[in-house]
Amino acid sequence: xxxxxxxxxLEDEKLLVIHNIKGNKxxxxxxxxxxxxxxxxxxxxxxxxxxxLGVEIIVSKKFGDYRTNSPEGNFEVAMYFVKIIxxxxxxxxxxxxxxFEWCSANELRAYKQRGELVPNFxxxxxxxxxxxx
Numbered sequence: 001x002x003x004x005x006x007x008x009x010l011e012d013e014k015l016l017v018i019h020n021i022k023g024n025k026x027x028x029x030x031x032x033x034x035x036x037x038x039x040x041x042x043x044x045x046x047x048x049x050x051x052x053l054g055v056e057i058i059v060s061k062k063f064g065d066y067r068t069n070s071p072e073g074n075f076e077v078a079m080y081f082v083k084i085i086x087x088x089x090x091x092x093x094x095x096x097x098x099x100f101e102w103c104s105a106n107e108l109r110a111y112k113q114r115g116e117l118v119p120n121f122x123x124x125x126x127x128x129x130x131x132x133x
Contacts, residue, residue: 004075005045006032006120007082008063013132014102016089017111018052020118021098023071028111029118030079031100041078049082052093053100056086064127068120077120105132 007030009016020027031052035044042059049057060081068075091097103111108125111117117125 003035003041004033004077005035005041005048006030006077006079007045007049007057008079008128009057009082009084010131011102014104015108015128015132016100017103017108018100019098020096026098026116027118028103028108028116029121032077032079034075042080045078045080045082052091052097053089054087054092055084055089057082058085064124066120066123068118068123070118075120079124103132105129108132 007016009031016031017028018031020029031049032045033048033052035041036047039047045059046057049055060083063079063081066077066079068077089100091099105128108117112122112125
């Protein structure tokens with residue numbers, strides 16, 4: 001099983017999510033990605049946020065591990081609460097992501113209901129709702 005990391009960035013009780021397009025279908029997920037060989041989870045999440053959104057972060061704490069099945073395979077996704085310490089998010093990978101947005105719990109539930117929230121994030125959502133409005 002391949003390991004991945006995802007960043008949970010909260011601002012004003014909303015969570016930053018990426019609009020990822022795979023197979024002509026919208027997939028809403030927190031920013032992150034696959035770990036490189038020998039890379040730690042925290043180093044991976046820092047690198048991914050730099051590559052995807054052009055921001056520098058510090059990792060606050062681990063939120064949890066969530067398994068997912070996707071068109072690319074089965075993954076264990078380590079989710080971390082992070083804080084942006086430098087920069088504002090910009091979409092540096094428009095070939096992969098159609099954009100990003102800050103979402104409330106209700107907005108995330110709507111994505112889930114439409115089948116657009118990725119499976120691991122669906123599993124994490126009930127645990128995250130205490131942090132969101």
